[in-house]
Amino acid sequence: MSAPKRLLEDPETAAALRSDLHSVASHQVNFDLAAGIARFEASLAAGSGAAGSGAAGSEAAGSEAAVASLKATLLKLGMAGVVAGGAVLGIALYSSNEPDAMSTNSAMLTNSAVSTPPPSPAIAPAVTRAATPAAPSAAETVERSDAAEPPVEPVKRATARPAAKARQLPAASSTETRDDLLQREIQNLRQIRQLVSANPGQALALANEGHSTFKGGVLYQEREALALQALSALGRRSELEARGDRYLRAFPNGSFSNRIRQLLGR
Amino acid sequence: MAESQAHSEPLLDAGELFRRHARFVANFLWKLGIAAQEIDDLVQEVFVVAHKRGGFVEREARPTTWLAEIAVRVASTRRRSLGRAPRQVDMDDAATVPATSPGPSDIAEASQGLERVQRALDAMDLDHRAVFVLYELEGESCEQIALILDVPVGTVFSRLHTARKNFQKMHNRLLTLDKTRRTA
Numbered sequence: 001m002s003a004p005k006r007l008l009e010d011p012e013t014a015a016a017l018r019s020d021l022h023s024v025a026s027h028q029v030n031f032d033l034a035a036g037i038a039r040f041e042a043s044l045a046a047g048s049g050a051a052g053s054g055a056a057g058s059e060a061a062g063s064e065a066a067v068a069s070l071k072a073t074l075l076k077l078g079m080a081g082v083v084a085g086g087a088v089l090g091i092a093l094y095s096s097n098e099p100d101a102m103s104t105n106s107a108m109l110t111n112s113a114v115s116t117p118p119p120s121p122a123i124a125p126a127v128t129r130a131a132t133p134a135a136p137s138a139a140e141t142v143e144r145s146d147a148a149e150p151p152v153e154p155v156k157r158a159t160a161r162p163a164a165k166a167r168q169l170p171a172a173s174s175t176e177t178r179d180d181l182l183q184r185e186i187q188n189l190r191q192i193r194q195l196v197s198a199n200p201g202q203a204l205a206l207a208n209e210g211h212s213t214f215k216g217g218v219l220y221q222e223r224e225a226l227a228l229q230a231l232s233a234l235g236r237r238s239e240l241e242a243r244g245d246r247y248l249r250a251f252p253n254g255s256f257s258n259r260i261r262q263l264l265g266r
Numbered sequence: 267m268a269e270s271q272a273h274s275e276p277l278l279d280a281g282e283l284f285r286r287h288a289r290f291v292a293n294f295l296w297k298l299g300i301a302a303q304e305i306d307d308l309v310q311e312v313f314v315v316a317h318k319r320g321g322f323v324e325r326e327a328r329p330t331t332w333l334a335e336i337a338v339r340v341a342s343t344r345r346r347s348l349g350r351a352p353r354q355v356d357m358d359d360a361a362t363v364p365a366t367s368p369g370p371s372d373i374a375e376a377s378q379g380l381e382r383v384q385r386a387l388d389a390m391d392l393d394h395r396a397v398f399v400l401y402e403l404e405g406e407s408c409e410q411i412a413l414i415l416d417v418p419v420g421t422v423f424s425r426l427h428t429a430r431k432n433f434q435k436m437h438n439r440l441l442t443l444d445k446t447r448r449t450a
Contacts, residue, residue, distance in 0.1 A: 004426070004430070006405070007434075016441055019379060020383045024403060025403045027296070027380060029293055031289055033285070036288050036309060037284055037285060040288075040314075222281065259281075
């Protein structure tokens with residue numbers, strides 16, 4: 001059996017049909033790639049290690065209450081598809097994604113897999129959680145204190161100043177909702193991405209500032225990857241090596257690990 | 267162990283895969299009949315599934331082929347979850363087939379030709395539509411489509427034959443209808 005000639009390539013196809021097919025074949029839907037990437041990274045961060053790290057089991061075992069609550073939040077953010085994909089079931093949206101806090105995520109994943117419903121405050125953003133701790137387990141308490149320090153080196157004053165003047169991020173307030181915080185974090189990431197090639201110094205300052213403002217933010221990995229890209233562009237090799245090593249230790253199979261290895265020449 | 271790890275290492279990391287191919291997936295989902303307002307969510311779903319599968323690894327299929335397979339499954343699940351029965355439209359009812367796929371913004375920018383094709387595609391069930399889109403619009407071979415849809419290649423030929431026949435018939439009717447409206 002041989003395949004028929006494609007309608008688009010067949011001279012015997014009616015011209016009108018060929019023309020219509022061509023218009024569909026070349027049609028581009030409206031798709032915001034930058035926003036899509038930000039959302040995707042957020043979902044990966046929320047379910048970090050989902051691929052091949054045993055987290056898949058925990059996805060299925062997430063508690064109904066946590067899922068319902070999380071779903072409501074994600075739906076507001078237009079992330080219904082992520083919910084449907086099950087990538088974030090039972091996993092805290094705003095659980096810390098910074099390297100020092102990864103053990104917290106692991107503990108939560110394991111707990112939800114066993115069947116204990118995670119307490120609803122687990123989906124609260126880092127800022128809220130810090131302000132109103134909701135009876136975390138003993139293990140969580142210890143690990144959260146470990147997560148308090150962001151894994152970022154102090155921003156060099158000379159680099160930080162112009163960016164701080166131009167686009168200083170407003171501090172997160174205790175009344176800010178989780179959605180607002182995530183929207184601001186996405187916006188911060190967009191700015192960094194736009195600047196990283198044209199003005200790496202400012203992009204780096206914004207990334208460092210973002211790490212401080214969005215402690216435990218779900219977009220930490222991409223922000224740090226962009227910071228490393230900026231360091232590479234600025235030729236600050238020793239800082240690049242130190243931060244790159246720290247990233248790779250924390251996320252050996254992270255979404256940006258291959259790119260960072262390339263930056264480090266490995 | 268080290269060797270198997272090397273073989274299973276993803277060719278592209280998840281973020282890079284998304285960057286390179288999310289637009290393709292968005293357009294492909296649209297061709298499969300996913301409503302414009304749902305595309306963003308389903309693109310996310312496709313890449314989350316891809317990530318959970320361990321990412322794209324070098325194999326016979328191209329990354330787009332591999333992602334198309336996931337997209338067909340995600341679209342199929344989406345249709346089932348909406349309780350949308352495969353649309354079986356009588357060819358005589360061509361004029362009544364609503365253009366479900368494009369949202370308001372798409373309709374505004376779509377040419378009549380675009381709309382005709384989408385409406386003709388909407389008259390197919392997903393099985394036939396996927397084969398038609400993959401073969402006619404994405405240029406996949408019947409053998410690759412058989413792999414993507416996990417069906418025998420003979421089934422692909424059969425679906426393609428039916429899909430082409432119905433598509434051409436429907437398109438012709440829609441074209442005639444448009445001409446009649448213009449001259450009326």
